[in-house]
Amino acid sequence: MRETGSQSKGIRLSDQQRLNWLRLIRSDNVGPASFRDLIAYCGSAAAALERLPQLVRSTAKRPLRIHSQQDAEQELEAIDRAGARLIGMGEPDYPQYLRQMLNPPPIVTVLGDTQLFCKPPVAIVGARNASATACAFTSQLVRDLGQSAFSIVSGFARGIDTAAHKASLETGTIAVLAGGLNRPYPPENMPLLDQVIDNGGIIISEMPFDWVPRAQDFPRRNRIIAGLSLGLAVIEAAQRSGSLISARLAGEMGRLVFAVPGSPLDPRASGTNTLLKNGAIMLTQAQDIFDALAPMLRKDGTAPQQAGFVFTEDSAQILAQAAPLSFETSNNQPNGSADIERIRNALSSTPASVDAIIRHTALTPSAVHLALLELDLAGQLQRSNDGLIALLPT
Structure with missing residues (x-):
């Protein structure tokens, strides 16, 4: 596997800041929102780590577990051995669309060429038990998008996700994992993981490096899929499926949602047909996506770059993603x-x-x-x- 860094310029976290950020987000009950609030309240991750016990003394039923420096150092060493990187929000290589969502992950682990984040991204999701027709449509759609300089984001699952990643290997694919980079799921896709990196793609996760994915981690992954993209296309989805969660999240983030119509007799099309009834954009060819996303792109077809955040960790501005607290x-x-x-x-x-x-x-x-x-x-x-x-x- 190989990893190539972006050529973008900007201020980066120091090694000590990166360690502190990792310790803070890995501590008990600290999520993206509370991480931001802690930085705003305490001024830095280092100060937040010192004040955590005091902050929960009167409300918690048990002492808060604070991630140890040793465990954080071991994770950073494992990430480095794998050729991956831990990127903080506000650093120049952090995915630009991801940091525009409400409460984005403060840090993500990335393996691959981060230049790919500069291409306009489209998410492709759908059924794990997808039909042969749906997989064939996915492959053709993704190839057409790739030839028009779009990158493809998907969740590395069976079915539609796998078809999307395979068809976009040569043009740019981004695989979002529910577990750590060292624990891809499903295991049979391990060869595909190597192909993604060998072809200049990206693997990304917000979870600890060696984290084994649980059922509740997949909706979190779906949130990242939606956040990484300009638009999200659902190819096949039953009424109760993770793909519909991704579509709902994408809509809440202001992303465009596309859906492929299907037969009313096929349960795998019931979810996509419902999305269409509720206002999703009908998708029958890549041109439907081109037309809808064109107003968001520059004249040369590329995505406009967003200004990075100013890195002064003694200031709440470091995570002023939404309204400053x-x-x-x-x-x-x-x-x-x-x-x-x-x-x-x-x-x-x-x-x-x-x-x-x-x-x-x-x-x-x-x-x-x-x-x-x-x-x-x-x-x-x-x-x-x-x-x-x-x-x-x-």
Whole structure:
């Protein structure tokens, strides 16, 4: 396997910052949203690691496990031995469309030529038990897209995903894994993994390097697939399928969703037909994608480059992806138990916006954000992909 870095310029994380970022995101209950909030509140990953025990002392039922420096160093060494890289959001090689989504993964592990992220990406998803006709259509569609300088993003699963990756090996394929780079699934696709890298493609994951994928990790992978792309095409999908999750996530992110119509008698087409009824763009040929995405591209057919973030880790701007957070009390102690209990009582199992919680409690935005951060770190909060929050059942 070979790895080629991008030629893009920009400020990168130092080795110590990269280690701190890895430790923070691998600690218990720290997800993309709480990672951003911790940086905004504490000023840096190093400071956040020091303050984590204090932040959850009054709300967590057990001490928070903080990822050790030794374990982080071992993961970085494994990544390096594999020829891969750990890329932080804001670094020049971080996928530009991924960092535009709400709460993108702070770090991703990437193996392959990151120049491929500069090509306009289209995601292809569909049934694992895909029909021969659907696989043939996928291969032709992907070849046509590749010849027009599009890269292909898919989830490395059986069926449609495999057909999409194979057909785009020579023109640019990006495989998103549900587990770590060292644990691709399904195992029978291992030879395909080598082909992806040997042909200049990319393998990417937000999970730890040696992570064995679980059922709950595949929706997280679907979120990355949607976030990496300009548009997402569903070839075949039943009513209850991961492909429809990907389509919903893509729609929530403002990506275009395409669907291939199918026979009403084929259960594998019921999901795509429903997408079409709900407003997805009908897809019967590559030209349908060209026409829909053309307004988003430059005249030469390439995707416009987005400006990178300024890397000053002592500033909350480092992760100012959405509206910047304000923590006026950043140098004070965490919220008192009364404020936390007040906010917990305002929450329920029904998702609500942060603004609604602020209005209901009449607390300052800073106090609400900090209390939500504490509840999140204590494992009591659920965040949806559209930014809503809910209380997890106890």
